[in-house]
Amino acid sequence: MRVAFFVTCLADQFFAEAAADAVRLLRSLDIEVVFPRGQTCCGQPAYNAGHWDAARKMALHTQQVFEGYDYVVLPSGSCTTMVRAYTPGLFAGDKPHYTAALDLAERTYELSEFLVKVLNVEDLGDGLRGLKVAYHHGCHVSRELGIKSEPVGLLEAAGAEIVPWQADNECCGFGGVFSVKNVPVSLAMADHKLDTLPEVDVLTSADGACLMHMGGHAKKRGLDIKVRHLASLLWEARNG
Amino acid sequence: MSDARQRILRRIAHALERRWPVELPGDPWRQAEDAAAPTRFVQNATQNGVEALSFDSPQAAARWLAEWAAEFSSAAVSPHVPPWLQPQLPQRPPAEAELGVSRALAAVADTGSVLLSSSEGRRLQLLPPVHLVWVDEAEVVQHLGEALEALQENPPSALALHSGPSKSADIGQIMVQGVHGPGRLVVALVRGLDAAPKATRGKARGKTTRATPSSGLDWNAVRRLQGRTLATKTGKAFEVLRVTDNTVVIRVGSSEKSYTLRRKTLEKAAALARGGAVIQGPSDFKKKVADEAPAYAWAILRELGAI
Amino acid sequence: MAKGYKAAAREMLASQPEVRASVTKATLHFHANRERAYGEVDAESWRDWAATVKRHLLSRLDHYLLLAEEKLSGNGVEVHWAENAADAQQILSRLVKRHDVKKVVKGKSMLSEELEVNSLLQRLGVEVFETDLGEYIIQLAEEPPSHIVGPAIHKSLDDIRALFAKRLGTARDASPEELAAAARRVLREAFLSADMGISGGNFVVAESGTLVLVENEGNIRLTTSAPRVHVALVGIEKLLPRTRDLEVFLQLLARAATGQKLGIFTSLISGPRRPDESDGPEVMHVIFVDNGRSSVLADDEMQEALSCIRCGACLNACPVYRQTGGHAYGQVYSGPIGIVLTPGLKDPALAAELGYACSLCTACADVCPVRIPLPKQILAWRRRAAESGAGGPLEKWLFDGYANIVSKPRFYRMSAKMLRAFKGLTSAPWLPVIGAWASGHGGLEPSPKSFHQIWEEELANE
């Protein structure tokens, strides 16, 4: 089985080690992982801001890069949702591109989802024994794609304790262009997340952007909150 | 403004021109009827904060009422409530009464609601702080749609569903009861609500009381007593507050205590007297007629010269 | 109203942090109740069903409006039509004169906010009482409602204590019960002496000409029962085809709004008092109001928003709304449905700012009882705003530039290298985007090596 790894622009620049962990993890499960050259960004930032021409341009580029692979796996919930749920709509009325978008959508998976649904892996190892974890459900991946039990199940199977968090499925306030256009509200939302966060060893999520937003704001506030990407924790589950 | 009407309708028609009509869907999902309607009603109404009760018979209901109503000093009673389920309380306009008493058209198990008709008066359903609603057990349905359907032919001008006590959380999210409407809603299901209690059964059913000519009691004469103050044999003063088709409501002195005398009882006594029986006083009344506020009943009949 | 969302929200968070606390508490409470209440029934199938009924209604709206008009008239109700707020105000003014009205009691109606009924009545010299406790509170405070179901949720118990102490002379430490009792005393008097009751309308059943109103306090029942004249303001989209549709709509509305099985009081009004009735209004008027709704209906991407039953569930679910409450939006309707409806009802240009008062978390779509695709519609407003250049030339230039970079891998990798070469770039406050971001975030640094680099150096050869 050959898997094309779509690192996504944000993980490429800011969660590069976690992305590498995702590749290591997949390879440890005997998956052949390739990294198609020329890949960049799924187009979500432009899409969410309303600049659909720009978004289309990026989506077309992504379609080209990932043509022909059995599976495309992403270490990012939100970008997975862009490819799966939003991109086809960008090409409504443009049959060939719409079909191509749907075709890519069908082959695209978020990392933990790919492990559980395609590889049928439910237990990676017990490398997270005793680790107290707060899991942030990214909005798009949990609501649009319904991916919730996969990451949590894998963490638990690895011995992590998922500490109940009343706000675990609430938006962290990032929202792409939102966090730039409405800074105070975006930060107030992050505050709500941080203020309700239980005592844990680590805060994790399948979405790097959310972790960056919450983690960065926690740092600004001087809070001691350790943030790690889901991919790294899953690799540690197997390898730790 | 018919111009506005035309323009609005034209714009809508224009907007819809290019669209296909969407079909109405089939029947919606309904909650499971996992228990009899009265049982589910009591469960759900109770959850809504209703004080829900059930009675096997009108007698049992009337017995409960006599005791329960004692804590109130006045009531506004719907004309749809049969005499035996009217509290023996002085009647007051709804804005002043402590208790409103209604007869529901139906009740809904799914939602724990009672359906009330404007024909009994809207204010008595809303203004008194406590609202007692009688429902015939047979008139409890499982689903709201069933009740609405039954009323579709001839709905009252205002049909109201009451599902609990008036409440609001508008003040700092703290629940307060009895904001504008009644702060207590008591719903009593009664089996065979319209059947007169045994003592008088057969003589009257519901509102369709026929005058009993042989009794010799002129009910219009009784009506004329309304507002008068009379005295018992022992000199205790009482006021005739209200005379309805089936009852006489009196208030004793200034004690705020009141009694409802039933027409049937009074008629029975009058008929006995007409037949030659002598009813000497309250205790004699109690023995020969009925143990129902005999002192006052005797005094009223005496006043009318009926005994 | 003049200030845009962005400035208003910033200012509210800075100067009234207690509003955030009150609104968050209230909405989370509503939200949890809704969640439990949905769980008790087959909410998914009810939502599908209700959405379809409303879509059917909208697809034949002209037919149902005419049917409703006919049935209402047959029931002895006088029906009026208002194209816009000015029309509605004119109709209301005439009714006030015709019926010699000096005092009005009002039930909660968002449409009356749209039409600015209170200021009209005041101009006409009519005394107006909002009778919903929450509406009464904000009427005393001289504020607009902040939430379509709980107009005063932005106020804490202490706020209301202080307000009532000042306006009604209650004790400074009065209990909620005492405060409610004080309001009840004033309003009970108003009910019994008012000449006209003005209500909104949750639904109008077209086939029977029945006006349906839902509430918890009993004030709407009194508003429509006690005064001699009843006027109902009804948006043209508020119809339901059939009486039987009420079974689900009433339950769904209650469960979505507050988690109840049903509103405490539901009025189904089929006309004024009848000759044999002892009380009730002698005359009844229904004013059908368009005020922008027919334009929303004509908008393919937005028309579904007219299915809205004003339950407020989307506001309660919205984490953006929770930070400020409704006032920051500066409009009658706030939260997700406000973002979608306002530009359509009033002015598309409003989308330029309102459209971005949303993090696109899609929580609203999860709860809407009539499945309005709110996030999609918000995105559509953003798209239109961007197309019309509302974000300004810089924003367009940035996104076009970004698109160019990322669709040319060579540029992309070059800029990634720049990110690391100029270490200070990610905290350079003079770059517009970075500056805004850095103000609330610390230690934003790119990974020492990009994944591309790690791949080449390490992973590619394994």
Ligand code: SF4
């Ligand atoms: S849009 Fe949906 S959730 Fe929001 S108020 Fe309207 S009906 Fe309720």
